[in-house]
Amino acid sequence: MKRRDFLKLGTYSSAGLVAGNISLLAWTPRAHAAHLPVNLEIISGFQKMIDNKGLYMFSFSGLSADGKKTTEFPGPTLICQEGDTIDVKLTNTLSTHSSFMVAGTDIAHEVAPGGSIQFSFAAPAAGSYLYHDGLNNGVNRVMGLHGALIVMPAGKKNISFNGGPDFVRQYKWLLGNVDPNWSHLVNNNGDDYVTQLSIDQFEPKYFTLNGASYHDTHTPDTELMGAIGEAALVRMINAGLAVHSLHFHGNHVEVASINRQNFSSHRKHKDVISMFPEDARDAVIPFEVPRDIPPQEFKLGFDIVEHPQHYPMHCHTELSQTAGGGFYPHGMHTGIVIGQSPETESEVTQGMNSL
Numbered sequence: 567m568k569r570r571d572f573l574k575l576g577t578y579s580s581a582g583l584v585a586g587n588i589s590l591l592a593w594t595p596r597a598h599a600a601h602l603p604v605n606l607e608i609i610s611g612f613q614k615m616i617d618n619k620g621l622y623m624f625s626f627s628g629l630s631a632d633g634k635k636t637t638e639f640p641g642p643t644l645i646c647q648e649g650d651t652i653d654v655k656l657t658n659t660l661s662t663h664s665s666f667m668v669a670g671t672d673i674a675h676e677v678a679p680g681g682s683i684q685f686s687f688a689a690p691a692a693g694s695y696l697y698h699d700g701l702n703n704g705v706n707r708v709m710g711l712h713g714a715l716i717v718m719p720a721g722k723k724n725i726s727f728n729g730g731p732d733f734v735r736q737y738k739w740l741l742g743n744v745d746p747n748w749s750h751l752v753n754n755n756g757d758d759y760v761t762q763l764s765i766d767q768f769e770p771k772y773f774t775l776n777g778a779s780y781h782d783t784h785t786p787d788t789e790l791m792g793a794i795g796e797a798a799l800v801r802m803i804n805a806g807l808a809v810h811s812l813h814f815h816g817n818h819v820e821v822a823s824i825n826r827q828n829f830s831s832h833r834k835h836k837d838v839i840s841m842f843p844e845d846a847r848d849a850v851i852p853f854e855v856p857r858d859i860p861p862q863e864f865k866l867g868f869d870i871v872e873h874p875q876h877y878p879m880h881c882h883t884e885l886s887q888t889a890g891g892g893f894y895p896h897g898m899h900t901g902i903v904i905g906q907s908p909e910t911e912s913e914v915t916q917g918m919n920s921l
Contacts, residue, residue, distance in 0.1 A: 591645065591736045591801075595721045599649030604628060606641070607657045608664045608677070608699070608711065610757060613639045615772050616779035617890040621746055622753035623710035624660065624699075639777045640740055640805065641713030644697065648720040650689040657682040662758040667700040668715055669844045670825060674700065679758075692719040692727045693826040694738075694801040694846040704807055704843065705763045709748065712805040714738050726799055729830035730822055731850045735908075736799040737790060741841060741898065742777065743770035743806035743886075768807055773886035773898040780880075780889075780899035790879070791903040792853035801848050804841040810886055812839045816856045816877035816902050819849040838882060853904055874906035 607627045612620040626641030646652060658664045658677040665676040673687045699711035716738065719728050726736070745768055752759045775783050783789065792798050800819065804810060818835045822828065824847050839847055856875055880887055881898040889896035 591643070591716060591738055593645065593647075593718050593723055593736075595647060595718065595723050597721060599647075599651070599720070601651045601653055602646055603653045603655075604644060605655045605657075606666070607659060609659050613710070613777075615744065615890065616782060616896045617893065619746070619890070621744060621749040623744075623749060624664075624706065624757075625710045626713055639710050640742060641697070641711070643713060643738060644715045645718070646689045646716075647718040648689055648692050651686055652689060653684070653686045655682065655684050660757040662706075662756075662760055663701060664699050664706060664711065665701050667698055669696040669698065669846070671695070676701070689717050691826060692717050693823060693828075694726075694803055694848055695826075696803050696805055696844055696846060698805060698844075702760050702763070703765055705748070705760050705765065707805060708743060708745070708768070708807055709752065709760060712740070712742070714740050714801070714803055716801065726801075726822060726848055727828045730828060731799075731820065731833070732797065733799040733850055734792065734796040736801065737788070738801045739775050739788070739803070739812075739900075740777070741802065741804045741806055741810055742774040743768075743808050744772035744774065745770045746772070765807055770806070770808060770885075772889045773806075773808070773810075773881065775898055775900055779896045781896070783900035786908050789901040789903065790851060791906055791908040792851070793907045794853055794855060794905055796907060797850050797852050799848055799850055801846070802839060802841055804843055804845045807843055808886060809843070809883065810841040810898060811882035812841060812879060812898075813837060813882045814839075814851065814877075814879050814902065816875065816904050817851050817854055819851045821847065821849050823848040851902070856904060875904045877902040877904065 609627050610624050613623040614620055623639055625639050628642040656666050656677050658681050661679045663678060667674045671690050675683060675685050677683050695715040697713050697715045699706035724732050748763055772779060776788050790798060814837050818837050820833045820835055822833060839849060879900050879902055886898045888894050
């Protein structure tokens with residue numbers, strides 16, 4: 567979702583670690599470890615959905631590396647490298663308890679309503695992580711309190727772990743679900759009503775990639791693009807409560823990591839990636855000439871724009887292909903463009919160069 571769509575703003579973070587809600591990730595490695603400060607605030611506000619309905623949601627807010635406010639849903643992307651220490655100030659403006667947890671680790675800190683805490687943690691092993699509010703059996707997380715933590719291998723740029731496959735660029739896809747009934751109940755009864763919600767009654771109507779539903783997912787930082795031979799890493803993280811099956815057209819992808827279990831060799835090739843709640847799975851899309859297109863339609867090289875081929879990525883979980891109760895395909899769906907590089911690598915490049 568765009569920054570302007572989150573109507574109630576909070577306060578923000580110091581620059582350094584927060585990269586903003588950017589999906590196409592650029593990284594400039596450092597030869598040294600660093601202490602990276604991040605100031606996150608837990609806020610609430612109305613988020614505009616694909617059908618222009620405003621729903622009451624929670625969010626982590628912060629500052630991007632260039633000092634701009636980032637209050638969009640989901641929370642800002644945090645990028646660091648192995649060896650770094652992250653120093654967090656976490657403020658809770660809600661009238662309910664909240665927390666900051668990193669899935670797959672023992673990092674967990676709770677903050678009282680209206681409270682503020684400070685804590686530090688060492689960057690975990692290189693990989694893709696979900697940071698989120700872990701309270702109320704996933705309810706707080708689905709209400710919007712989640713984001714991506716990306717840890718790069720120390721001193722490396724184009725691999726996601728030592729021994730991993732090379733790539734030219736990397737993307738983050740943060741999967742989400744929104745239940746409008748939960749939103750209305752919390753808005754009408756107060757923030758603490760999240761303690762009364764049950765996942766047994768979860769009925770999502772909106773399914774999102776990086777906070778957006780199709781066709782708003784046709785953006786340079788979510789839609790996959792590459793010239794022939796420009797392999798890209800796709801970091802898929804499921805912040806929702808639903809199971810998803812992401813189906814890639816055009817090229818099969820090579821599975822590099824499942825919940826930080828890394829595959830240095832004998833990587834499986836898939837056209838569907840299953841994503842369970844809190845899963846993080848990394849895959850490389852090779853941007854090869856599609857098998858259903860004659861090879862002469864392409865010229866090898868980095869500047870292929872003559873015949874780009876457009877394919878979809880959509881979820882094979884039928885319900886999540888729709889949004890707003892049935893508007894196909896306004897759901898978990900985006901594009902894959904084979905044969906053309908993106909015009910810009912990332913909004914975050916300049917910020918990462920300053921770390």
